[in-house]
Amino acid sequence: MNRTLNEKIEKNLGGEIEIKGWIKARRDMGKIVFLDLRDRSGLIQVVVVPSELDNESKKVVKELRPEYALQIKGQVNERGEKQKNPDIVNGNVEVLAKEIKVLSKAETLPYELGTDMHMDTYLDNLPLNLRSEKSRAIFKIQATLVQGFRNHLNNNDFVEFQCPKIVGGATEGGANVFTLDYFGGKAYLAQSPQFYKQKMVGVYERVYTLGKVYRAESHDTNRHLSEYTSLDFEMGFINDYSEVMDMMYDNLKKMFATVNEDCAKEMKILNAEKPNLPKKYPVMTLKQVQEILEEEYNEEGASKEPDLEPHQEELIGRYVKEKFNSDILFVTHYPKEKRPVYTMPDPENPDLTLSFDVLFRGTEIVTGGQRIHDYEMLKKNMKEFGLNPQDFEYYLMAFKYGMPPEGGIGMGLERLTWRLLGLDNIKQATLFPRDRVRIDLPLTKIDRKD
Amino acid sequence: MNRTLNEKIEKNLGGEIEIKGWIKARRDMGKIVFLDLRDRSGLIQVVVVPSELDNESKKVVKELRPEYALQIKGQVNERGEKQKNPDIVNGNVEVLAKEIKVLSKAETLPYELGTDMHMDTYLDNLPLNLRSEKSRAIFKIQATLVQGFRNHLNNNDFVEFQCPKIVGGATEGGANVFTLDYFGGKAYLAQSPQFYKQKMVGVYERVYTLGKVYRAESHDTNRHLSEYTSLDFEMGFINDYSEVMDMMYDNLKKMFATVNEDCAKEMKILNAEKPNLPKKYPVMTLKQVQEILEEEYNEEGASKEPDLEPHQEELIGRYVKEKFNSDILFVTHYPKEKRPVYTMPDPENPDLTLSFDVLFRGTEIVTGGQRIHDYEMLKKNMKEFGLNPQDFEYYLMAFKYGMPPEGGIGMGLERLTWRLLGLDNIKQATLFPRDRVRIDLPLTKIDRKD
Numbered sequence: 001m002n003r004t005l006n007e008k009i010e011k012n013l014g015g016e017i018e019i020k021g022w023i024k025a026r027r028d029m030g031k032i033v034f035l036d037l038r039d040r041s042g043l044i045q046v047v048v049v050p051s052e053l054d055n056e057s058k059k060v061v062k063e064l065r066p067e068y069a070l071q072i073k074g075q076v077n078e079r080g081e082k083q084k085n086p087d088i089v090n091g092n093v094e095v096l097a098k099e100i101k102v103l104s105k106a107e108t109l110p111y112e113l114g115t116d117m118h119m120d121t122y123l124d125n126l127p128l129n130l131r132s133e134k135s136r137a138i139f140k141i142q143a144t145l146v147q148g149f150r151n152h153l154n155n156n157d158f159v160e161f162q163c164p165k166i167v168g169g170a171t172e173g174g175a176n177v178f179t180l181d182y183f184g185g186k187a188y189l190a191q192s193p194q195f196y197k198q199k200m201v202g203v204y205e206r207v208y209t210l211g212k213v214y215r216a217e218s219h220d221t222n223r224h225l226s227e228y229t230s231l232d233f234e235m236g237f238i239n240d241y242s243e244v245m246d247m248m249y250d251n252l253k254k255m256f257a258t259v260n261e262d263c264a265k266e267m268k269i270l271n272a273e274k275p276n277l278p279k280k281y282p283v284m285t286l287k288q289v290q291e292i293l294e295e296e297y298n299e300e301g302a303s304k305e306p307d308l309e310p311h312q313e314e315l316i317g318r319y320v321k322e323k324f325n326s327d328i329l330f331v332t333h334y335p336k337e338k339r340p341v342y343t344m345p346d347p348e349n350p351d352l353t354l355s356f357d358v359l360f361r362g363t364e365i366v367t368g369g370q371r372i373h374d375y376e377m378l379k380k381n382m383k384e385f386g387l388n389p390q391d392f393e394y395y396l397m398a399f400k401y402g403m404p405p406e407g408g409i410g411m412g413l414e415r416l417t418w419r420l421l422g423l424d425n426i427k428q429a430t431l432f433p434r435d436r437v438r439i440d441l442p443l444t445k446i447d448r449k450d
Numbered sequence: 451m452n453r454t455l456n457e458k459i460e461k462n463l464g465g466e467i468e469i470k471g472w473i474k475a476r477r478d479m480g481k482i483v484f485l486d487l488r489d490r491s492g493l494i495q496v497v498v499v500p501s502e503l504d505n506e507s508k509k510v511v512k513e514l515r516p517e518y519a520l521q522i523k524g525q526v527n528e529r530g531e532k533q534k535n536p537d538i539v540n541g542n543v544e545v546l547a548k549e550i551k552v553l554s555k556a557e558t559l560p561y562e563l564g565t566d567m568h569m570d571t572y573l574d575n576l577p578l579n580l581r582s583e584k585s586r587a588i589f590k591i592q593a594t595l596v597q598g599f600r601n602h603l604n605n606n607d608f609v610e611f612q613c614p615k616i617v618g619g620a621t622e623g624g625a626n627v628f629t630l631d632y633f634g635g636k637a638y639l640a641q642s643p644q645f646y647k648q649k650m651v652g653v654y655e656r657v658y659t660l661g662k663v664y665r666a667e668s669h670d671t672n673r674h675l676s677e678y679t680s681l682d683f684e685m686g687f688i689n690d691y692s693e694v695m696d697m698m699y700d701n702l703k704k705m706f707a708t709v710n711e712d713c714a715k716e717m718k719i720l721n722a723e724k725p726n727l728p729k730k731y732p733v734m735t736l737k738q739v740q741e742i743l744e745e746e747y748n749e750e751g752a753s754k755e756p757d758l759e760p761h762q763e764e765l766i767g768r769y770v771k772e773k774f775n776s777d778i779l780f781v782t783h784y785p786k787e788k789r790p791v792y793t794m795p796d797p798e799n800p801d802l803t804l805s806f807d808v809l810f811r812g813t814e815i816v817t818g819g820q821r822i823h824d825y826e827m828l829k830k831n832m833k834e835f836g837l838n839p840q841d842f843e844y845y846l847m848a849f850k851y852g853m854p855p856e857g858g859i860g861m862g863l864e865r866l867t868w869r870l871l872g873l874d875n876i877k878q879a880t881l882f883p884r885d886r887v888r889i890d891l892p893l894t895k896i897d898r899k900d
Contacts, residue, residue, distance in 0.1 A: 067852035106852035168889035402517035402556035439618035
C-alpha cells in the first residue's frame with residue numbers, strides 16, 4: 001500500500017490508507033488513545049482502539065510518545081459531530097488505526113516542543129527544537145523568501161553563479177576576517193562575494209549569487225553572526241544608482257509576495273505582520289535622515305556623524321511608518337569614509353557616495369550602490385584608501401578590459417527573516433548560528449583537538 | 451531613449467534605437483567600420499560610417515577595440531541581400547550608428563577571446579577569459595542545471611535550507627580538512643552538509659541544500675578541487691534505498707531536460723552531446739561491475755578491491771553505453787569499510803552497505819545511500835569505527851528523538867558540468883577554481899601577509 005500524505009486524507013474518506021509521520025501529541029482517554037500525527041504536509045488525528053489492532057500493534061501502543069516515527073494503516077472516518085473542527089486541516093476526519101509500526105523510537109522529550117526557553121538552551125537543543133511548529137514556519141518562510149529572490153532575478157535576465165568562499169591575499173578590509181591554513185600558507189574566508197560578482201558583470205551583465213559569508217564579529221548582540229547568508233545581485237549598463245534601487249525594491253516586493261502567497265499558514269502561526277511596501281519607496285539622503293532625527297527626536301549632533309546608530313535606524317523606521325505608512329526606507333549618499341573603496345563618489349559632492357542602505361522596520365537589511373567602473377579611477381581611489389592596486393591585479397583585470405557602469409546590492413537573509421517575522425533575536429532566524437562563543441554547541445563544550 | 455536589447459532589435463526595423471554592449475570584434479572596410487556588439491541577449495552588427503555620426507562620436511571611432519563598453523544610438527536597417535545570414539541572431543538586420551558613447555575603455559586584449567591556451571594562462575586571466583562565448587555557455591548551462599535541480603525538488607515537497615560551512619569538533623573524517631582560526635581556537639570547513647541535512651529530515655522530511663564544500667586535496671589532477679559546489683538532498687520515510695535512487699534519477703533527468711530546453715544554443719556552441727538516459731536506469735552491484743571488468747576488460751583482481759579505480763569507472767561507463775545505450779550507471783552495495791559511519795549496512799550481508807554511486811559517462815558524480823536511522827545502531831556503528839558517540843552528541847540528538855528511515859545524495863556540480871559538456875579539465879567547469887597551488891592567482895604570486 002502506498003503512503004498517503006496527511007493533506008490528502010480527506011479525499012479517502014471511508015477507505016483504508018497508510019500514513020507515516022511523527023507523534024506530535026498523545027492523549028489517553030480511558031481505553032482509547034488519540035495521537036496527533038505530523039507529516040510534512042500537516043496533522044491528522046489517529047484513533048487507537050486496542051480491539052481494532054492486530055496483535056503486534058497492540059504491544060507497542062503503551063510506549064508511544066511524542067516524536068516516535070510511525071507507519072500506520074487504518075480507516076478514514078468522519079469525526080463525531082462534536083469533535084469536528086472545520087478551521088484546521090483534517091478537522092472533519094480521523095484515522096482509526098488497524099496496524100501500527102514503529103519506524104523509530106524517541107526518548108522522552110526534555111520539554112514539550114515549542115516551549116519558551118533561554119536562548120542558550122534553545123540552541124543547545126536545536127536539532128530537536130527545529131521540529132516545533134514555530135521553527136518549521138520560520139525556515140519555511142526563509143526558503144520561500146529565497147525562492148522569491150531567485151524567481152524575480154531569473155525573470156529579469158540575471159544569471160546565477162556559484163561564488164568561491166576561500167579567498168587569498170588582500171581582502172576588502174583587514175578587520176573581522178577569518179584566517180585559514182591553506183596548504184601550509186594562509187587564506188581567508190570571504191566577507192562578501194563583491195569582487196566576484198563585479199567580475200561576473202563583465203561576463204553576463206546581470207548576475208546573482210547566494211551563499212554564506214563570514215565576519216569574525218567580536219560582538220555578541222542580537223544582530224551579529226559569524227556566518228550568514230548573503231543574497232547578492234549586480235547589474236551592468238545602468239544609467240545610475242536609482243536603477244539598482246528600483247530593481248532592489250521590485251525584488252523585495254516579489255519576495256514578500258511569494259511569502260504571502262505560499263506561506264499564509266506559516267505567517268499566521270508566527271502571528272507575523274505583512275509588510276507594508278508603498279507603490280513608490282521613500283528615499284532620503286543620510287543628511288535628511290539626520291536632520292529629521294535632530295528635529296523630531298532630539299538626536300543632537302546626529303548630522304555630524306558619518307553613519308546611523310542602530311537606535312537611530314529604529315527611530316527613522318518609526319518615522320517613515322507613521323509618515324508614509326512604509327516599512328521600508330532607502331537611505332542614500334553615505335560619506336566616502338564609511339563606504340568601501342569601490343563605491344562610486346557623487347559627482348556633485350565627492351565626499352559623498354552613490355550608495356544606499358535599505359532599512360526595513362528600522363533595521364539595515366541591504367547595502368548597495370553604484371560602483372566605480374572606470375579602471376583608472378578605481379586604481380586612483382585605491383591609492384587614496386591606502387591600498388596598493390598591484391595587490392588587486394586579478395580584480396582589476398575585469399575593469400582593465402571594459403566594465404560598464406554598474407551597481408548592486410547585498411542582503412542579509414537572516415536579518416530580513418528576523419525583521420519580517422518580528423523575532424526577538426536573529427539567531428531564531430538562523431539555521432545553526434555560529435558566533436563568538438558557539439558552533440552548534442558552546443565552544444567550551446566542544447573538544448577541538450586536531 | 452530606453453535601451454533595446456539586441457534580441458529585440460529586429461522588431462524595430464526602420465526605427466531608431468539605443469543599444470549597449472561590448473565590442474566583440476571590429477572589422478575595418480576602408481571608410482566603413484563594422485562592429486559586432488555583444489550584450490546579454492546576443493550579438494548585433496553595427497555599421498559605423500563617419501559621415502553619419504555626430505562630431506563627438508567621430509572622434510572615438512579610431513580607438514574602438516574589443517571589450518570597449520559602448521552606448522550606441524542608431525537606425526535599424528535590413529542588411530544587403532548578400533550579407534544576410536538567417537542562421538544567426540540578427541542575421542538579417544544591422545544598426546547604422548548615429549551616436550557612439552564610450553561607457554568604458556578596454557586595453558588591447560593580450561589575445562583574442564576564446565583562444566586555446568595553457569590551463570595556467572587561462573586561469574591567470576579568468577576575469578577576462580570568462581567573457582568568451584565558450585565560457586559564457588558553460589556557466590549558463592551550469593546555472594540552468596542548478597535551476598533544474600531546485601525545480602524538481604521544489605515540486606516534490608523538498609524544503610531548501612542554508613547549511614553552515616564552519617564546523618566545530620569532530621568531522622566526518624579527519625583527513626583533507628581545512629583548519630580555521632576561530633576566536634582563538636580552531637574550527638573546520640565542512641566537507642559536506644551531511645550531518646545538517648540529516649538533522650533537517652527530522653524537521654521537514656525532505657530537504658535540499660546547495661553550496662560550497664571543502665576538501666584539502668593534496669592531489670592536483672583534472673578532477674580535484676579544494677572547494678566545490680555540492681548539490682544535496684535527503685529524504686525521510688523511505689521504504690528503502692531504491693526510493694532515493696529513483697528520486698535521484700528523476701532529478702537528473704529534470705536537470706538535463708531543463709538544459710535541453712533552455713540552453714540549446716549553448717549546447718551547440720560547446721558541441722556538447724545530449725546525454726542518453728534510458729527510461730529505467732541500469733543498476734549493478736559493485737561486485738557485478740568488478741566481474742564484468744575482470745571478464746571483459748582483463749582487469750585482474752578487480753573484485754578483490756573495495757572500490758573502483760577511475761580508469762575502471764571509465765571502462766564500465768563505456769560498457770553500459772555500448773550495452774544499454776546509457777550514459778548513466780548506478781553502482782550499489784559498496785563495502786562497509788569504504789563508506790562513512792552513517793551508512794546503512796545491507797541486512798543480507800552486513801559487510802556491504804545500502805549505498806550507491808552514480809557514474810555519468812564513466813565518472814562518479816553522485817554518492818548516496820540509505821543512512822542508519824536507529825539511534826542505538828548508529829552509536830554502535832560509531833564505536834566500531836573507533837569514534838566516540840559523545841563527540842557527536844549534537845548530531846545524535848536528531849536520532850535520539852525519532853528519525854525515520856531516510857537517505858539522500860550529494861552531487862558535485864562541477865563534475866556534472868564537466869562530464870555533460872565533455873570538457874578536458876574540471877577547472878573549465880569551475881568558476882574561480884581553488885586548488886593546492888592556486889587561489890585565483892598562483893599562491894606564489896599572492897602576497898599572503900596578515
